[in-house]
Amino acid sequence: MSGIPAISVNNVIKSFKDVKAVKGVSFTIKKGEYCALLGPNGAGKTTLMEMIEGIQNPDQGEIIINGQTWKKNELEIHKILGISLQETNFFDKLKVGETLELFSSFYDLESERSNEILDLVNLQEKKNALVKNLSGGQRQRLSLGIALINRPEILLLDEPTTGLDPTARREVWEILFRLKKEHNITMILTTHYMEEADYLCERIIIMDKGTVLADGTLDQLVAKNNGAEIIEFSIEGEASNGFKLNDEKIKMVRDDKNEKWKITVDDIASTLPSFLEEMKQKGIKIKSLECRKMTLDDIFISMTGRRLDE
Amino acid sequence: MKQFLQLTKIQYLEFFREPGVIFWALLFPIVMAWGLGLAFSGKAKQERTVAWVKTSADGQLMKNFVHDTAGNNKESVKILGNKKTGFVTYHFVPSTWEDATLMVKRGRTTLILEDIHDSIKYFFDPKNPEAQLAYFQISTALKNGSGSDDQGQIQPLDQKGLRYIDFLVPGLLAMNIMFGSLWGVSYSLIEKRSKKLLRRMIATPMSKTAFLFSYFVTRISLSFVEVIFLLFFSWLYFDMTVQGSIPALIAMVLAGNIVFFGLAVLLSSRTANTQIANGIINAVSMPMMICSGIFFSYHNFPDWLTIIIRQLPLTIIADTMRSIFTEGAGFAETKMAILQLTATGLLFFVIGKRIYKWY
Ligand SMILES: Nc1ncnc2c1ncn2[C@@H]1O[C@H](COP(=O)(O)OP(=O)(O)OP(=O)(O)O)[C@@H](O)[C@H]1O
Numbered sequence: 001m002s003g004i005p006a007i008s009v010n011n012v013i014k015s016f017k018d019v020k021a022v023k024g025v026s027f028t029i030k031k032g033e034y035c036a037l038l039g040p041n042g043a044g045k046t047t048l049m050e051m052i053e054g055i056q057n058p059d060q061g062e063i064i065i066n067g068q069t070w071k072k073n074e075l076e077i078h079k080i081l082g083i084s085l086q087e088t089n090f091f092d093k094l095k096v097g098e099t100l101e102l103f104s105s106f107y108d109l110e111s112e113r114s115n116e117i118l119d120l121v122n123l124q125e126k127k128n129a130l131v132k133n134l135s136g137g138q139r140q141r142l143s144l145g146i147a148l149i150n151r152p153e154i155l156l157l158d159e160p161t162t163g164l165d166p167t168a169r170r171e172v173w174e175i176l177f178r179l180k181k182e183h184n185i186t187m188i189l190t191t192h193y194m195e196e197a198d199y200l201c202e203r204i205i206i207m208d209k210g211t212v213l214a215d216g217t218l219d220q221l222v223a224k225n226n227g228a229e230i231i232e233f234s235i236e237g238e239a240s241n242g243f244k245l246n247d248e249k250i251k252m253v254r255d256d257k258n259e260k261w262k263i264t265v266d267d268i269a270s271t272l273p274s275f276l277e278e279m280k281q282k283g284i285k286i287k288s289l290e291c292r293k294m295t296l297d298d299i300f301i302s303m304t305g306r307r308l309d310e
Numbered sequence: 311m312k313q314f315l316q317l318t319k320i321q322y323l324e325f326f327r328e329p330g331v332i333f334w335a336l337l338f339p340i341v342m343a344w345g346l347g348l349a350f351s352g353k354a355k356q357e358r359t360v361a362w363v364k365t366s367a368d369g370q371l372m373k374n375f376v377h378d379t380a381g382n383n384k385e386s387v388k389i390l391g392n393k394k395t396g397f398v399t400y401h402f403v404p405s406t407w408e409d410a411t412l413m414v415k416r417g418r419t420t421l422i423l424e425d426i427h428d429s430i431k432y433f434f435d436p437k438n439p440e441a442q443l444a445y446f447q448i449s450t451a452l453k454n455g456s457g458s459d460d461q462g463q464i465q466p467l468d469q470k471g472l473r474y475i476d477f478l479v480p481g482l483l484a485m486n487i488m489f490g491s492l493w494g495v496s497y498s499l500i501e502k503r504s505k506k507l508l509r510r511m512i513a514t515p516m517s518k519t520a521f522l523f524s525y526f527v528t529r530i531s532l533s534f535v536e537v538i539f540l541l542f543f544s545w546l547y548f549d550m551t552v553q554g555s556i557p558a559l560i561a562m563v564l565a566g567n568i569v570f571f572g573l574a575v576l577l578s579s580r581t582a583n584t585q586i587a588n589g590i591i592n593a594v595s596m597p598m599m600i601c602s603g604i605f606f607s608y609h610n611f612p613d614w615l616t617i618i619i620r621q622l623p624l625t626i627i628a629d630t631m632r633s634i635f636t637e638g639a640g641f642a643e644t645k646m647a648i649l650q651l652t653a654t655g656l657l658f659f660v661i662g663k664r665i666y667k668w669y
Pocket residue numbers: 016017019020021039040041042043044045046047048086
């Protein structure tokens with residue numbers, strides 16, 4: 001059985017009235033894999049997730065979960081999925097404990113399960129609070145708790161940590177990390193946070209405008225971008241528009257937002273001296289200079305010319 | 311079964327944790343029955359205005375009647391009636407014909423009284439019970455000359471079953487069933503869709519049928535509580551009783567809930583916008599409120615409209631309930647209505663469920 005992928009998405013297309021939200025996306029997620037779906041607003045992440053969750057139907061293409069299509073297997077697939085939507089309001093007038101009990105009844109679970117979940121997502125003292133009186137972070141944790149209530153094999157979380165403070169975000173990460181270690185769960189999570197993808201997921205899929213731009217481990221993505229390190233600098237006298245490096249193979253982009261130039265290199269140590277020498281020859285004065293490892297943000301900018309959080 | 315019980319439980323919790331709901335569902339109909347019942351029955355002191363047109367200056371009948379010997383064209387007041395009918399204070403307002411018709415148009419009076427020598431002519435809409443009562447009281451009092459409370463020959467028009475409260479309470483019950491379903495089911499479902507809660511719930515193994523059925527069961531049971539509440543009050547305060555078959559009444563409450571539950575599911579099947587929900591519910595319920603004869607008879611509408619009005623679910627419920635309450639109807643007289651409502655409700659439900667947008 002372990003040979004069957006947990007999720008496989010084949011050439012999926014979805015349009016709304018005037019937007020093509022998802023334009024032919026394909027990928028396969030192995031069992032036990034943690035995958036981050038990254039992309040700016042409107043990239044189509046939520047639409048794709050909801051199609052995998054069986055909430056929306058693709059116009060074209062196929063989605064297979066654990067070897068089963070949604071058609072005719074709804075009940076079985078629902079039982080193994082744990083879902084947290086980007087925005088859900090639960091029953092305002094129910095208490096946290098009652099909400100968990102309701103959802104556990106959908107899966108025919110023992111009532112003890114609600115208490116375990118309260119422990120797991122750290123909401124014990126809110127058990128008798130009305131859902132409408134929860135803070136944003138507590139709501140997110142309730143939503144995560146409901147996603148976990150049926151001991152899912154596959155977790156699909158749409159921005160589970162958006163709006164959380166750094167400590168709360170860490171807490172969620174630890175919960176998800178533990179699940180991976182202890183239960184070999186498969187997960188797709190969408191996020192705008194690089195560190196989150198970096199910390200939790202071995203696999204990263206970057207989406208933009210309904211298509212997959214990149215798919216692989218962080219190392220693979222970095223390798224594709226010919227270079228793993230970044231030299232970032234700003235120069236005096238921005239008039240020098242036509243400014244170019246001698247070696248045209250070196251990828252150089254300008255981030256208009258902070259007026260900085262960026263060079264992607266394999267090895268800073270060997271490139272930096274010749275770079276500084278060249279600048280001196282060209283008579284360009286460097287105002288500031290920073291050398292660092294490549295981040296997902298850099299990858300995204302180099303692929304789209306835009307920042308992830310734009 | 312477990313999920314159904316849980317779903318039903320949360321329906322109740324949602325209902326009773328809304329403080330306003332107790333008032334609107336249980337007390338408001340009673341306040342309406344009390345207020346309107348009093349206003350249109352002998353329980354309160356009543357005031358009526360009668361337009362008094364003096365065609366001949368020498369008419370002595372009215373002058374003597376209201377003791378207006380001076381003939382100074384001022385308003386005269388006379389209290390008529392007896393303990394059985396209740397007392398009514400009549401204000402006779404001397405007017406010209408023009409004034410009198412204007413008063414009728416503006417709803418200030420329903421009766422015009424013309425004074426011709428030694429006889430009186432009455433003008434009123436024979437369908438209007440208020441005008442009829444006024445006519446009987448005044449004409450009898452005039453005939454007896456004295457206007458005393460000795461009026462043995464006339465049957466008072468407030469026998470049980472003829473009172474306004476007897477007309478009103480079945481209508482209020484019907485209205486309550488309608489609003490209970492439209493707001494309690496339709497609005498609540500649309501709100502859940504707009505909050506994306508609906509899509510979260512169907513992304514579980516929850517049974518959609520159990521989900522909808524939990525709404526229905528909650529509605530039915532609350533509806534019976536509301537009915538019993540209002541009936542108890544009407545019996546206590548207005549001495550109102552059900553003259554027909556109680557099982558038929560129960561079947562009617564059921565059928566009424568079925569038709570409006572089906573309609574509620576249909577109305578909530580597509581939109582995710584609570585403002586549109588408001589609009590849809592008002593657009594459906596308001597015309598029925600106005601036309602279906604909840605507060606006042608629909609017989610004053612044109613004939614062609616009456617034919618349509620009689621087919622509205624609210625009209626069928628109200629009329630059938632009235633026949634059970636006041637005409638002693640049983641299953642024989644009401645079974646067609648019960649069948650029609652149930653069938654319509656099922657049809658609405660099936661269509662609604664088929665086109666239902668769960669996300
Ligand atoms: N129900 C809908 N009707 C019409 N357009 C829609 C609908 N849902 C999504 N869209 C459009 O599809 C595109 C993709 O939206 P989607 O919600 O999938 O983006 P996203 O990547 O999740 O963005 P975010 O990071 O902001 O959550 C957007 O342009 C959006 O406006």
